[in-house]
Amino acid sequence: MLLFCGRRLLLRIEGRSMQPTLEPGDRVLVRRLGSNSTLHLGSVLVTWHPQRSDIRLIKRLNRIEPNGLWLLGDHQAESTDSRQLGTVATSLLIGEVVARLTTRGSEQDR
DSSP states (O other), X not given: OGGGGTSEXXXXXXXXXXXXXXXXXXXXXXXXXXXXXXXXXXXXXEXXXXXXXXXXXXXXXXXXXXXXXXXXXXXXGGOOSHHHHOOBOGGGEEEEEEEEOOOTTOGGGO
16 A cells, blocks of 8 residues: 555666665665655665666665765676765655565576
8 A cells, every 4th residue: 555655666676786685676665765864874775866867776875975875886896876976966865675575586586
């Protein structure tokens, strides 16, 4: 029900930037965050790409700076993140990953 109330998003992972935490094909449940939400270092966040408004990024919060969020992928060699993009404005923040719904290695994934 919450998915349909706009409080949660269900997204599918497409890239390898968050391996081994998240694999391509995994589905994640994202809790939308408001402007007053508390952010925690180490959280996995979803934001809009700062240069391409049609792309969502999923990255780990490494630090909070006065001008935005420093977000890093878990798999550095596969990630476009704050090392290339710089800080990401908090206004681009969509939400926080609260669950991974795909079970790796299950019979239905083979």
